[in-house]
Amino acid sequence: MRYIEPHGHMVSRTTDDYEAMLTAGCAAVCEPAFWAGYDRSGVQGFYDYFCQLTDYEPKRAAKFGLPHFTWLCINPKESEDTALAADVLGIVPEFLERPNVLGIGEIGLNKNTRNEMKVLEQHIDLAMRHGQMILVHTPHLEDKLKGTRLIVDLLKADARVQPGRVIIDHVEEHTIQHVLDAGFWAGITLYPESKTTPPRAIDMFEVYGGQSVWLNSACDWGRSDPLAVPKTALEMRRRGHSDATIDALIYGNPIRFLSQNPRFHLR
Amino acid sequence: MTRQQILDLYFMDARSKLIDLAAFLDRVDRAEGEADFRLAAFRAALQELHGGEPQRAKAVLLSLSDPTTEPIAAAPGKGAIGAWHQTH
Numbered sequence: 001m002r003y004i005e006p007h008g009h010m011v012s013r014t015t016d017d018y019e020a021m022l023t024a025g026c027a028a029v030c031e032p033a034f035w036a037g038y039d040r041s042g043v044q045g046f047y048d049y050f051c052q053l054t055d056y057e058p059k060r061a062a063k064f065g066l067p068h069f070t071w072l073c074i075n076p077k078e079s080e081d082t083a084l085a086a087d088v089l090g091i092v093p094e095f096l097e098r099p100n101v102l103g104i105g106e107i108g109l110n111k112n113t114r115n116e117m118k119v120l121e122q123h124i125d126l127a128m129r130h131g132q133m134i135l136v137h138t139p140h141l142e143d144k145l146k147g148t149r150l151i152v153d154l155l156k157a158d159a160r161v162q163p164g165r166v167i168i169d170h171v172e173e174h175t176i177q178h179v180l181d182a183g184f185w186a187g188i189t190l191y192p193e194s195k196t197t198p199p200r201a202i203d204m205f206e207v208y209g210g211q212s213v214w215l216n217s218a219c220d221w222g223r224s225d226p227l228a229v230p231k232t233a234l235e236m237r238r239r240g241h242s243d244a245t246i247d248a249l250i251y252g253n254p255i256r257f258l259s260q261n262p263r264f265h266l267r
Numbered sequence: 268m269t270r271q272q273i274l275d276l277y278f279m280d281a282r283s284k285l286i287d288l289a290a291f292l293d294r295v296d297r298a299e300g301e302a303d304f305r306l307a308a309f310r311a312a313l314q315e316l317h318g319g320e321p322q323r324a325k326a327v328l329l330s331l332s333d334p335t336t337e338p339i340a341a342a343p344g345k346g347a348i349g350a351w352h353q354t355h
Contacts, residue, residue, distance in 0.1 A: 035345075080342050111342040112333070141347035145332035174328040199277065200324065238276060240268055 001025040002247065003229050004254035007106075007135075007169060007187060007216035009034055010068070011049075011057055017219070017226045018064040024230040027251065027266055029061060030258065032071040032106035032135050037221055039078055043087035046074060050091070054098040069264060071105030071135045072096070079110070079119035089122055096130055102261045103127065105135025106169065109147040112139060121154060128160040133261055135187075136168045138175065140194060148175040152182050165260055167214070170195055176208050185257050189218045190228035198232040202239055205249065214254045288313075308350035 002025045010018070010031050021029065031053060040046060053070040061068035072095055074088040095101060104127040109116045127134050136155075139147035151168065155161050168179045169187030172195065179186045188204060189195040196204070201215060217228035225231070233246045258264040268276070295306060308331055315326035333351040 077345050110345065111347075112338050113342045114338045114340060116342070117338050139347065141349045142331055142333050142351040143347050145329065146335060149336065150338065172328055173322075173325040174332065203324070240272075 001230055001233055001250075002027050003233065003250040004214075004258070005029040005217060005219075005226070005229060006214050006254040006258065007032060007189065007218045008226060009218070009220035010061065011052060012221035013219055013226055015060070015064070018061060018066060021226055022064050022066055024227055026066060026230075028067040028069065028264075030069040030071070030102060030254075031057065032137075033073050033075060034106060034137075034220065035075045035077040039081075040084075043084065043091060046088045047091055050095045054095055054100060058100045065267075067100075067266060069100045069102050069258070071103050072101060073104050073107045073123055074119065075106065076108050076110040076116050076120070076137060076139075079116045080113060082115050082118060085119040085122070089119075089126055092126060093130060096132065099263060102258060102264055103133035103135060106137035107134065108137035108151055109139050110137075110143070112143055112147045112150060117150065117154065120151070124155065124158055124161065128158065134161075134166040136166065138168060138170045144170070144172065145174055148178060152178060152184070155184070156182060164212075167257060169216070170218070171204075172196055173200070173204060176204055176213075180208060180212060185212045185214070188213060188215050190215060190225070190232055191218065192223050192225065198228070198235040201232055202236055202241075205236075210245075210249050210253065212253075212257075213249070214257065215250055304352040305348065305350045308352070312350075 005021060005026050008029050008031055010029060033049065033053060050072055053072065058068040072092050074085050079085050104123055107120055107123040109120060124134065136151055138144050138151060148168065155166060163183030167185035167187050170189045171179050171186045176186050188201045190198060190201055205213060215229050215232055217224060217226050219226040229250055233250055236246050295302065312327045312330040315330050316323055318326055331350045
């Protein structure tokens, strides 16, 4: 088995996790910027975090022979503070040329507020001005439906946005069709409690198709499993899917999307 | 897969989860004090299981979702609760 982990918050995982992922067949890991579990006190905290994502973490992954890529932004959980967001957006461009940066992400919404919308719009504009791809986080639980609709509407309102260069992550059964119909890629996140389980992810793959879909673990400091993608592949085998179908979903698809940025390459 | 194969693969797991749901509702009933909006939302979502179309997961998720369309003025907090309530 071989797979790409297209969404893993590796700064909050151990080296044992890197070893386990490699053992399971991971060929590359991509790490969007996210909330640290606490609000950073200022832009300097983000500067240090972006250094970690573009310098230290790829070196740590490389010790295990694993290519590491990243996406940069201020996450929606900290977007209520629009002054902080403006400061962070101001430092993002100086990191965009670093060799493992794939684009702007994970941007999006959390509680679907006006300030979050404003900062999301600024992120989209930043991405378009710099020719960047976009990775979008959709809100949790009861906020996901509304947030996904707002995000899709905002992206579609910007004529510069090419939907095929945008992935809208954390879709579930009530949002996946809306995302795919609008021409965006859809990410299915495998979590033990929230988001989706492996059987539900495979249901969505079977019902809605897998041409523009990837699977990810979004492993972080919360309840999550860095091996969720290969475990879902095993579940697909139990459901009778061929090795070629599984390979296309967990390896071919993320490569097809991510390779739109020439910086993404496997050794 | 055939229905028989699906049952072979998932029946025991679904049975276990069904009993867990029943036990959860029993636990809530045995407890003292007032419930909040989540219990009513949960019971409403359960009704979606009776639908005749294979869209039950989607229907349950929609039942628990915020149906409004306009951004709110300010975040009441960072977390989500799992069921929508108009006053928060």
